[in-house]
Amino acid sequence: MKSVTVFCASKNGMNPVYREEAIALGKLLAEKGIKLVYGGGKVGLMGAIADSVLKHGGKVMGIIPELLVEWEHQHTGIQELLVVKDMHERKRLLYEHGDAAIVLPGGFGTLDEMFEMLTWNQLKIHDKKIYLLNSGGFYDGLVTHLKKLEEEGLLYDRLEERVVVVSEVGSIGVRLW
Template structure:
């Protein structure tokens, strides 16, 4: 299956480790090079803003999906190819899932984890079969990966975690696995 659009879930903050922002910029450049449209949360701050700006700087296409509630908080990006303003967070996630062929998860907070786990759950329930990539920049997700493996070891998962989530340590690894 060819990937024409990728949903990227990430923080509206940049975090403390400079590698997070660096990887977001590198991934944006690579997505544009592959002519993969970025579908993301529509903000201009944090890793969200970094990846959108990187795709746009390379002439790529970017669709933002932002709920009315977050327009001021996340400061919607004004320079996007497309921007959908939706009523709530659930609608945002649903549209982002519908508009993408794969999902890539970068470092982020509660919202990013919510999006990751909903995507994985929908994948497990066969609501969709989209590939899910986790960009483990600077080992950000090491503890989560260990916990997922513990869930698998203790018999709470229906298959190996590697069947649902593709872990990558850098943007080039995502690029190599997605192209």
């Protein structure tokens, strides 16, 4: 079974489109028979996508560090939940268990996970596809900055070789593998 690691917020954010897109992505993954690998929470966008995958008959693997079990309210309804020692182990396992990654709106943790995965991709530690879901223009500023990195000659490869920016879930479905 193919699997996708999804990085996203443990909060919903201000724009309802973030949650709507998380739910739509969960449905898409379940319909395509792709297992969700994610941070293991039951709240925010994390909870929304996991619940959507489950609702549509899909498989879910959560990976959560001991530190965040109470804070993120680990999801007890998923098929597989790994409780790990720390954030480093969590990120390593999230990368290892996914065949590709999709980044939804999120805060510092989501950005940390995305940039580490992009760095590992650039260093050829892996060659997994990375999709940035720019729901409601959430990542417009970041995409502009990433393009600036390329324009200034600070990247080793063209930006689109490392990350695919899409504006809606339907665009991912067309490109996924």
